[in-house]
Amino acid sequence: MNRIKIQGLVILIALVSMINPLCLEALAEKRIGVLLWSEELRYIETKNGITEQLGKEGFGEPAVKLTIENAGGSKAKLADITQKFAKAKMDLIIAIGTTATIAVAREIKNVPIVFSMVYDPVEVNIARNWKSSGNNTTGTSSQVPVSKIMETLKRFAPAKRLAVLYTPAEKNSIVQLKKLLRVQSDYQIEVVPVPLTNSEEVALILPEVIRTVDAIYLSGSSIVGKTISMIVDLATKAKVVTITHLDDLVSKRVLLGVCANSYAVGRMAARKAVKVLKGAKPSSIPIETLNNFDLIINIKTARAGQFNIPPSFMKSVTKVME
Amino acid sequence: MFNKKLRQSIGFKFLIIVSAILLASTVVISTLIAINERAMLRYSLINKGNGLASYITKLSKDPLVVKDRIELDIIVNQAIKDEEVLYAVIQDTSGNLLTSQYASIDYRWPGVRNIVSALPRDSKLKDIIATMKMQAGVIEIFTPITSDADTIGKVTLGLSEHKINQQVVKTIIFIIALNLVVMFIIGAALFVASKKLILDPITELVHATTRFAKGELTTRVEIKTTGEMLALVESFNLMMEDLGKAIISKENELAWRKQAENKLREGRRQLKAILDNIPAIAWLKDKESRLVAVNEPFGKSCGFNPKDLVGKTDLDIWPRDLAEKYRADDKEVMESGKRKQVEEPLTDSKGKALWIETIKTPIYDEQGNFVGTAGIARDITKRRKAEESLKETLESLRKAVGTTIQVMVSAIEVRDPYTAGHQLRSTDLARAIATEMELSQDTIDAIRMAGPIHDIGKLSIPAEILSKPTKLTNNEFDLIKEHPRTGFEILKDVKSPWPLAEIIYQHHERMDGSGYPRNLKGDEILMEARILAVADVVEAIASHRPYRAALGLNAALEEIERNKGTLYDADVVDACLRLFLEKEFHLQRPGF
Numbered sequence: 001m002n003r004i005k006i007q008g009l010v011i012l013i014a015l016v017s018m019i020n021p022l023c024l025e026a027l028a029e030k031r032i033g034v035l036l037w038s039e040e041l042r043y044i045e046t047k048n049g050i051t052e053q054l055g056k057e058g059f060g061e062p063a064v065k066l067t068i069e070n071a072g073g074s075k076a077k078l079a080d081i082t083q084k085f086a087k088a089k090m091d092l093i094i095a096i097g098t099t100a101t102i103a104v105a106r107e108i109k110n111v112p113i114v115f116s117m118v119y120d121p122v123e124v125n126i127a128r129n130w131k132s133s134g135n136n137t138t139g140t141s142s143q144v145p146v147s148k149i150m151e152t153l154k155r156f157a158p159a160k161r162l163a164v165l166y167t168p169a170e171k172n173s174i175v176q177l178k179k180l181l182r183v184q185s186d187y188q189i190e191v192v193p194v195p196l197t198n199s200e201e202v203a204l205i206l207p208e209v210i211r212t213v214d215a216i217y218l219s220g221s222s223i224v225g226k227t228i229s230m231i232v233d234l235a236t237k238a239k240v241v242t243i244t245h246l247d248d249l250v251s252k253r254v255l256l257g258v259c260a261n262s263y264a265v266g267r268m269a270a271r272k273a274v275k276v277l278k279g280a281k282p283s284s285i286p287i288e289t290l291n292n293f294d295l296i297i298n299i300k301t302a303r304a305g306q307f308n309i310p311p312s313f314m315k316s317v318t319k320v321m322e
Numbered sequence: 323m324f325n326k327k328l329r330q331s332i333g334f335k336f337l338i339i340v341s342a343i344l345l346a347s348t349v350v351i352s353t354l355i356a357i358n359e360r361a362m363l364r365y366s367l368i369n370k371g372n373g374l375a376s377y378i379t380k381l382s383k384d385p386l387v388v389k390d391r392i393e394l395d396i397i398v399n400q401a402i403k404d405e406e407v408l409y410a411v412i413q414d415t416s417g418n419l420l421t422s423q424y425a426s427i428d429y430r431w432p433g434v435r436n437i438v439s440a441l442p443r444d445s446k447l448k449d450i451i452a453t454m455k456m457q458a459g460v461i462e463i464f465t466p467i468t469s470d471a472d473t474i475g476k477v478t479l480g481l482s483e484h485k486i487n488q489q490v491v492k493t494i495i496f497i498i499a500l501n502l503v504v505m506f507i508i509g510a511a512l513f514v515a516s517k518k519l520i521l522d523p524i525t526e527l528v529h530a531t532t533r534f535a536k537g538e539l540t541t542r543v544e545i546k547t548t549g550e551m552l553a554l555v556e557s558f559n560l561m562m563e564d565l566g567k568a569i570i571s572k573e574n575e576l577a578w579r580k581q582a583e584n585k586l587r588e589g590r591r592q593l594k595a596i597l598d599n600i601p602a603i604a605w606l607k608d609k610e611s612r613l614v615a616v617n618e619p620f621g622k623s624c625g626f627n628p629k630d631l632v633g634k635t636d637l638d639i640w641p642r643d644l645a646e647k648y649r650a651d652d653k654e655v656m657e658s659g660k661r662k663q664v665e666e667p668l669t670d671s672k673g674k675a676l677w678i679e680t681i682k683t684p685i686y687d688e689q690g691n692f693v694g695t696a697g698i699a700r701d702i703t704k705r706r707k708a709e710e711s712l713k714e715t716l717e718s719l720r721k722a723v724g725t726t727i728q729v730m731v732s733a734i735e736v737r738d739p740y741t742a743g744h745q746l747r748s749t750d751l752a753r754a755i756a757t758e759m760e761l762s763q764d765t766i767d768a769i770r771m772a773g774p775i776h777d778i779g780k781l782s783i784p785a786e787i788l789s790k791p792t793k794l795t796n797n798e799f800d801l802i803k804e805h806p807r808t809g810f811e812i813l814k815d816v817k818s819p820w821p822l823a824e825i826i827y828q829h830h831e832r833m834d835g836s837g838y839p840r841n842l843k844g845d846e847i848l849m850e851a852r853i854l855a856v857a858d859v860v861e862a863i864a865s866h867r868p869y870r871a872a873l874g875l876n877a878a879l880e881e882i883e884r885n886k887g888t889l890y891d892a893d894v895v896d897a898c899l900r901l902f903l904e905k906e907f908h909l910q911r912p913g914f
Binding site: 201 | 422439
């Protein structure tokens with residue numbers, strides 16, 4: 001009886017001593033910093049996609065410690081947060097938005113960075129190429145091929161002049177403009193660049209823009225984000241088509257959206273983050289975009305602007321917003 | 323707007339002048355700055371264009387940054403954010419525009435929007451800029467873009483003339499406002515400083531002067547100040563003190579003068595009272611014999627108000643004959659310079675004839691120049707009448723006495739013919755001596771009256787003693803020695819103008835006191851008695867006497883000459899000797 005008891009105790013001790021190192025390693029808290037450029041809806045949705053996917057794969061809280069920060073569209077605040085993350089010795093930093101990613105990638109070289117919602121990481125010099133960043137970064141792009149946008153616009157209405165609203169200080173916004181400029185001759189649509197440097201001048205410039213163009217493309221610009229309802233109102237009244245690749249803007253009554261689903265982009269980024277957390281080098285993980293895009297129409301705006309929606313176009317719409 | 327007093331005050335004028343100077347300087351400064359500002363603005367915009375060009379040059383060398391025209395758009399878009407810049411474009415060497423419409427044109431301004439919105443919707447940037455140049459005042463600044471000494475394009479800045487002017491005006495307004503503030507501060511500081519340093523002391527000086535003028539002679543300026551103002555205040559106070567003293571002494575002098583004048587007036591009143599009160603008329607005349615002042619009695623005497631007489635002459639007042647006489651008197655006094663006293667007739671205002679005694683005296687001023695005459699005249703009519711009546715009385719008395727003496731002489735003659743002769747002869751001699759001595763008629767008359775009866779006392783001496791040819795006994799002689807007294811006793815009650823009794827009483831007295839009956843001497847003896855004594859002795863020795871023969875005239879003269887100055891008066895003796903020795907006088911019996 002005693003022998004059996006002693007044997008059992010020894011086995012128990014042996015088992016405990018075997019399991020213990022494994023347990024310690026598994027329980028060691030991973031520290032992940034999450035940085036959002038602004039509070040725009042697409043970024044929030046992206047963040048949600050990331051956190052949920054991480055959770056599904058066993059890296060949800062409390063297994064990891066998530067520090068989520070939002071720069072609120074301010075470059076000054078962005079710099080502060082970057083400094084804070086650099087000092088905090090994170091295991092991984094997840095950056096959402098082109099501007100946020102550029103800031104973090106420039107400052108932090110010894111911590112893996114997984115980005116998301118960066119329109120064109122190569123164009124803005126975050127990565128060497130799409131297959132390998134060649135540095136401590138990897139991630140997912142929200143990019144919708146400009147050809148898809150031009151095609152969609154052509155299918156909806158015969159537009160000849162397309163104004164692109166952009167913000168010179170935001171790289172993401174400029175990249176989208178440049179891509180459109182490159183393809184303008186292919187679709188015989190003249191791209192008219194409209195720089196917006198602050199919210200106040202939008203109301204002054206926009207009426208003349210609307211007078212001279214058939215459609216307006218809304219790039220990923222914080223100023224556009226802030227003034228979107230006014231832009232849409234003015235355009236819709238003048239029967240000018242508004243189009244974007246950002247799904248949150250469609251929810252704010254932009255007429256047409258050819259969008260990568262922000263939530264899906266987030267989930268894709270989270271899967272890459274898990275690989276990194278499990279030991280893969282970021283440079284070994286290719287940067288990807290989604291393959292399927294949503295074609296969204298805001299029917300309220302369509303009605304308000306009395307736009308004629310071709311039936312064939314309506315059939316290809318994947319999502320209708322009320 | 324401001325009251326007159328304020329407008330005339332030094333402080334107000336000072337403030338106005340300071341404000342005017344500062345305002346003028348503000349205008350001048352503003353104008354200069356405006357001119358300069360325009361040039362400066364242009365200069366700074368040219369610099370901006372240069373800056374842009376060199377920036378573009380730099381960017382164009384960096385293939386990483388400039389990949390397409392969007393970069394150029396962003397650059398010009400920055401440039402148009404400046405107030406004055408309406409548009410900014412970049413052109414290549416062929417003149418093609420490299421920047422896009424919305425990046426190059428500043429749509430924020432209504433002027434720009436108005437011009438652009440009138441253009442066709444598909445207008446090119448080139449056309450838009452051409453229209454703007456036509457319709458708005460645009461100044462273009464061109465700056466070449468160079469790369470390695472090659473010009474690769476140019477930057478064109480379109481500036482709004484209106485906005486430049488606005489900017490200039492803004493600057494001017496700012497400067498004027500600033501100047502006004504500075505002016506106000508400087509003005510206020512100057513005003514406060516000058517008020518404390520100059521205006522307050524001056525105001526206080528003015529107040530002090532006003533107080534002084536109102537009679538506060540002890541008023542002084544008491545303010546804290548330094549330097550020249552302190553010196554001014556101190557000398558002002560000193561001046562006030564001296565002036566105060568001077569005024570007080572002047573007032574004292576005036577009071578003293580008033581007092582003196584009062585005294586003078588009082589004196590004059592007293593003098594007038596005296597003058598008016600004296601029972602005489604009094605006056606003052608000037609050089610031309612015009613009346614200067616008269617007293618009350620003068621007025622009464624001529625029937626005029628004394629005040630009306632001033633300035634009149636005697637011709638205006640008195641009957642012509644009298645007036646001319648008076649004027650002649652005046653003239654005499656003036657010419658002789660001596661006091662004149664006359665008794666003269668006057669006919670008063672009622673036609674009454676009066677006698678007046680007038681005394682006229684010349685008056686001289688302090689330098690001794692003749693200025694007029696003073697006169698006083700009193701009514702002597704009564705005295706004059708009294709004198710006349712006295713004269714008459716005396717004459718009648720004289721006549722009465724003469725008659726009485728004649729009677730006595732006759733009586734003596736009857737009883738003692740020798741003595742009677744002796745008396746008459748000695749009287750004649752005595753009268754002659756008195757005349758020789760140039761004595762008064764009264765003395766001579768006295769001798770003439772007393773002489774014929776000087777031995778009347780001998781009536782009481784028995785005739786046998788008188789005519790006794792032998793020597794008299796002492797008793798008899800004592801009896802004879804009593805005759806002057808007896809004579810005195812007889813005549814003492816006779817009323818006479820002359821001292822006849824006394825002369826008779828003394829005619830045997832001698833100058834050395836050896837005579838009788840009272841042993842008088844020298845001046846105790848009347849002159850009439852002394853003369854009579856000499857004449858008595860001479861006649862007695864020279865003539866026959868019952869008790870002896872005549873001793874002769876020479877013996878008589880020897881006797882008097884020997885005793886001249888001892889027994890007999892020397893002058894009398896001398897006169898007697900002259901009569902006999904020089905003027906052949908002879909003793910004889912005089913007739914009445």
